[in-house]
Amino acid sequence: MSFGFSVGDLLAVVQLANKTRRDFIGAPSQFKAISEELRALAIVVQDVEIDLSGKQCSENEKNRLREISDSCCNVLSDTKKVIDNYKELAPFPDVKPNSMKKAWKRVNWEPQYIRDLRDRISTNIVMLNAFNGRAVQSSIARLMQHNERRQIGAILEWLSSVNYVTQQSDCLSRRQLGTGKWLLESMEFQKLVKEPKQTLFCQGIPGAGKTILTSIVIDHLDTAYGNDENVALAYIYFNFRRSHEQRMEDVLAGLLKQLVQGQSSLPDPVKVLYNQCYSNGRRPKLSELSKALRNVISRYSKVFIVVDALDEFWSTDMSHDLFLSEIFDLQTRFNIGFFATARPIPEIMTRFRGLSSLEITASRQDVKKYIQGNIYRLPRFVRRNSKLQEDIVQVVTDVVDGMFLLAQLHFDSLIGKQSPKAIRKALKSLPSGSCAYDFAYKGAMERIQEQVSDRKEMAYKVLSWITCAHRELTAFELQHALAVEVGERYLDKENIPDIEEMVSVCAGNTSARQSTSGFHVVTTK
Structure with a gap:
């Protein structure tokens, strides 16, 4: 093949595509589509190299092929960088203690970023096929798919701009490994997962760890059913600071977006809703969203809806009552597993009367795991003194009384201590009960003022x-x-x-x- 530049330039694309695709082994389900696109790109590049071998090309053809080759390398390089960012070194049970292997982080890649990378890869495939004069109909089909994906992205963004993925990743990253098992192994949670149309309401005092436990539940369900096309998962992190994004219409639109964004094509009711509203420059009505949501849910054998801090939806405009009515009505029609957390507010607890419920408190075992997992943050003299470590774990666990946030605050108050005596003195003064938070925050401010x-x-x-x-x-x-x-x-x-x-x-x-x-x-x- 005589292109006026090294054949290695083209072959490098094949090698990079294959290497990048191999890196998807063991990755979360979200990466499957990218892997398939990379495989298609590698095949097309190899076909071009074979078909043009020994042929003379014009200067324009050389330049065009060089541009396509550079474009392929750029998108593959960008994909490789992102893949590396989502991997971490982690020990595996079947390797020696001092050995490490690459493992995938448990994160959800941004759907829009997936679409952008797929669009770029697809565009390069189309350009290569067009250059080679082959598979014209296939190229047209890919261009149509490309345009359809762009349309899907535009409709999803119009439907809702709210994205809880980053918050889920953040909460999960702050989880101490091994905590939350008591909830996942509880009879009530197992019933939610295994039996149809179940609800589990978890109430807990402020600082008990409700949000972190919610992230654990979401991760567990995503791990168990992420590859099952018949099961869907949607979740909401309510926040009083997001009251402007928490109207009833916004919430239903957010649920609808999550339930359709993983599908290869949008259901017709969603397209119709977009066309009717967008052309008139208006947002969808509550009744329209509810109708579309019902249609989408009916396509799954089971849907899990997970909601954190329902009380912070309540604090905006009392919409929690309408929201719960909508969820419970959906549950009578379809197989929906509903998990929700909230503070113990009577107006909310009344709506869950007669349904499965649990009280969320920081279990002693979880608090111990948190402290033991963070001992490395304390001064060296603590790390060298196993008895002092045991005393820290014991005292902090005893005084927090089910408040996980308090365990974090009390632990942080020990970080700057300069001697074992100072540590033990601080442990003796750690308060419990209703005044504990005031004491902890006061201590934090005192350290700032010093x-x-x-x-x-x-x-x-x-x-x-x-x-x-x-x-x-x-x-x-x-x-x-x-x-x-x-x-x-x-x-x-x-x-x-x-x-x-x-x-x-x-x-x-x-x-x-x-x-x-x-x-x-x-x-x-």
Whole structure:
């Protein structure tokens, strides 16, 4: 083949495609579509190389093939980078203790990002087929598929812009490995999973760990049924800071989006709904969303709906009653497993009377696992003293009384201690009961105030911004908010603070925490 450039350029595309595709082995189900596209790309590239072998090409053809080859390499390189970002080194039981292998992180890749990568790969396949003068009809079909995927993406984004994937990933990343098993193994949860039309309501006091347990439930269901096309999962993290996104119409639209975004094509009722509303420049009505939701749910043998912090939906406009009526009505018609958490508010608890329920508290075993898993954060003298470690685990577990957040706050208060005596003195003064949170937060603020003036001032600014904001701020937004100088007409980029420094000045404890979904203050709400 004489293209005026190395055959290796084209073969490199094949090798990179095959290597990238092999990396999908053991990956979550979301990556399957990308793997199939990569396989198709590798086959087409090989066909082009074989068919053009020994042929003379014009200068324009050489340039065109070079452009396509570069485009293929770029999209494959981008895909490879993203794959590497979603893998981590983790031990496997069948390898030696000192050996490590690559493992997939349990995260949900952004659907829009999947579509973008697939679109780019598909476009390159079409260009190669067109260049080679083969499979014209196939190329047309792929172009139609490409346009259809773009339309699906546009409809899903129109349906709802709310995305709980990053929050799910963040919550799950903060879970201490091994915690939450008591809930998954409970008779009530097993009944929810195995029997039709079941509801499990979990109420708990502020700080008991309801949100983290919700993320554990979502991950468990996704792991168990993620590859089952007949079972669907949709979830909601209610948040009082998102009241502007929590109208009843928004919630149903969000559920509908999650239930259809994994399908290869959108159900006709969703397309009809989009065409009717979009052309008239209006949002869908509650009755229209409810009708479309029923149609989509009917296509599955079972649907799980998981809702966290139902009380924070209640705190907006009392819509929780209407929402629960909708869910329970759906449950009478279809096989829906419904899991919900909330604080023990009488108006909400009344709606679940007679249904399966559990009280969520931080189990002693979970608290112990959390503390033991974080001992490495304490000073070295603690890590060298096994008796002191045992005392820390025992005392903190005893005083938290079912409040997981309190365990975190009490543990963080020990991080800066300088001696075993200081640790033991602090352990003796750890409070329990109703005043415990006030004591813990007061201690956090005292550690902030003990810093030099500049660090203390920045900490106050960080906490003020994320406390008073109407919604969670992204790291980028908070950085720029802190960079604004009163009286200055322009933003000086050299005044933008470092993210790690912003977290550090908050005294290294949970009074302010950065997550993948943004910055937020940890409170008992």
